[in-house]
Amino acid sequence: MNSRPFTLRDPVKPDDFAEIAAVRSAAEPDWPLSTEELSRRDANLDPAHYHTVIVAEKDGRIVGVGNVGHDDFAFEEWRYWGGVRVHPDARNQGIGSAIYDELLRRVGKRGARELRTASSDRSHSTAGRSFLEKRGWRVAWERFESELNTENVDLHAFDDLIQTVEAGRVRLVSLAELSSDPNRNRYLHELDWLLFQDVPLGFDLTRKTLEQWVKEELEDPNLRPALSFVAVDSSVNDPLTGPYVGYSTLGFNEGGGYYFIGMTGVRRSHRGRGMARALKVAAMRALHAAGGGLIRTFNDAPNRAMLQMNEGLGFQRTATIYRYELKLDGQP
Template sequence: MAPFTLRDARFPDDFPAIARILSAAGPDWPVTAEVLAHEHEGRDPALYFTQVVAQQGGEVVGVGGLGHDSFSFEAWRYGGRVAVHPEFRRQGVGAALYGELLRRVRERGARELRTMLSDLPHDRPGVAFLTARGFRPVWDRYESSIHTADVDLGAFGGLWRDVAAGGIELRSLAELRGDPERDRRLHELDWLLFQDVPTGTALTRRPLDQWVRDELDDPGLRPELSFVALDPARADPLTGPYVGYSTIGWNPAGDYGYIGMTGVLREYRGRGLARALKVAAMRALHASGGGLIKTFNDAPNRAMLTMNEGLGFRRTATRTRYELRLDPQGVDSGA
């Protein structure tokens, strides 16, 4: 068993090695060095984040990162993950990375740690690792997927007629680039919609510039596949005519799309708009060559789960949030 050492990650030099490790440890969600660089460059400097790598014989074999969650911020709450390349496991690398990260956030007064793992086979060692350290499962999120080749996209003519008859227009984010208020309106709309998403945690509203960096400037976002529902008769001071939207991002390493947010304002629900937004994305993707789309819904969100099932999405995994409560005296407990 060769010795290993821990050190702070070096940016941007370590991005390729970190991407390789994260992709090997989580093959269902591979990442690229470019994606990691974007995340790093766009991270809110006011929020804490630390990343450590394990090096063995000059090769980076493991990585661990821990920091504040901009989506659900509390100064005492930290989220992240530890990943070790499968070829270098059972040598104490993961335990050492975890121990160092835990030491760092304990010094900052951390009271809670969060991470998320799936029920897929490659995550089973990680679940055992967390369980042995007192983490407890607290929240489930279901992953489902569909391939555009498996959908009869011509079967939605009635849906389109109903949407048009209601005076609603669907425009892609690419088509709306000319609206100088687009980003601000989407920021307001996103916040309103998330109030009704059962996430199991208190939400933090990100400032407009940070939200734009995270969401609209994400290199994975496919503006031509992401759609906004507009009511031209509506002139809301916050969202203007924007009444709903759905985004599609693209994982370049995995070559599949993923749905970010889909939602419609309360007063516009029951008209099939959320369904129409997703069908619009599938039609646009099919027209550009087709492909796989993944979506993620929290377990209590029965309305969206039922709608996705009706569109043909099929459950592929459950992703569980694990939490550990940290005691100031060093006696930790699960949530």
Template sequence: MTALPTFTLREPRKPDDFAQIAALLSAADPDWPVTPDLLAVWDAAHDPALYRLELVAEQSGRIVGVGHVGHDDFAFEEWRYFGGVTVHPDARRRGVGSALYGALMDRARERGAQDIRTMLSDQDRDAPGRAFLAARGFTRTWDRFESRLNIAGADLDAFDDLMDAVAAGGVQLRSVADLAGDPERDRRLWELDWQLFQDVPMGQTLTRRPLDAWLKQELHDPTFSHELSFVAVRPELNDPLTGPYVGYSTLMSNPAGFYVIGMTGVRREERGRGVAKALKVAAMRALVAAGGGEIRTFNDPPNRAMLNMNRALGFQRGPTHSRYELHLDPVTGERRPIAALQDPA
């Protein structure tokens, strides 16, 4: 029997390794491909105040696995970490994932980690990953539903009355690009984003990203479409934090050609007037004018209003993406039991 070549673990060499890492990640999850340039941008946008460890597994000069663990900037606690391990499909069952996982967990335990989180989908290709997590004591604790819509199949004329009613109510829908002349635009959107995110039922307490980190990860990210992201503006309003902005909906592009909705929401006092749906329709109409394409979005099961809205707009349910957690005793570092998510009967 011919022995398989050994592999070594090391930290990535940036930016030299980004091409191989992007190819590996895209091969492992072809539904969500990435590029070397995007990896470089995302790496530069990482908040240096938050801990992060990245490792690659190299075999005969080829990167066959990647892994990371670090603080969760969306739900920060000093003792909470988020991470993941990805092995190239043709390099699995050779101990690569186990080695990466072991090295990352050793460091997390050294730092006193009490909660390790990761995400996986319910798709067949993620079955080995789910088994990997189960064998190491991870528990599924939260679901996120992915929905998809090919804009070519949407009847956007059906929403003319909605758009007229929103306009008659004094709300203007303007693209983020159209608002570039507002010197307070970026700060106001940051404030609005934080207000809206606090009402999203994500099963965890969210933390606020600093303005500079938010700008790098949102408005300045090359995937963010300023022309296809829309803001609801009530001109007579002058809120000290958000000015006349009362809602917004964002679209980001993926290298594969589809778009992803980031945030959609309106301030509490504006809800029930169709503004959120109108924001999405405005973005969808702008996408048609730009050539069309597919839109994907994510929603949490308790967010019934948004799930129903997306269904009314023509979105169809896609994969479910689940959060898995491992809880560790702060003294011994041993696994602590955690309640598993119960599927509806």
């Protein structure tokens, strides 16, 4: 007989999505998740990779959720990424431990050797970090979150920067304006992969197919094409990336009411000209013209060049996000 005041079960899709999204938003208020976004992420899961979800139900209401699956950013058959979230009103009842144990059992049967998750130094994550550390998880990587509000930035201070960049035969063109380019998606897919080779992530990135990448990136309803810019050099005609030599994207978290920067990068051949900075300024100006708002960005600790650039633009550090890892079966 189950003496626990809650039960664990697999979710019913899509019926449970609204309650799952509510639990996740309550547990992680700095990154709220809508029902629509959760549904989109679920639909975009790569069927070639393993993924499983467990919910905890109490008194007819979902109060906890856990997920674990292959780390599709750094895929290895034995490596998994996941997380456990419990509604703040339902904590200290063994719900998180029960979900965690079941997730561990499931991936253990699959021969998992390494698990990864993320947590921040915000106050609402303190208990979660303690939960992980008591179970042997260790911090393996740090990523810094910074933010600025366009209302607090003198965008005219960057006039010379934009003029200098564009005087060098480079145009800063929005993704929206490039929608008529039949090669846009293919060029950006190749450019994204090329740029990520120089991002200090602490692991080797797994390349996604063009179809999967477009689905996750360019077709993401959170993406704001009119606020995302590509550096186009008409003198370049690379067989893979065409005239695209850099880009920066801006998305919007509707529940949180803030924008966030995705990839920002420039090809090695065009670095040292202020182009990455100009791409971000172009996005900031476009956002300001559209009414302004708060922008958040995330940079890995070793990426000092980008961190310094963001500080120069006016971004201020707000949080540290830790990547935790757990080695299983005696793995070093």
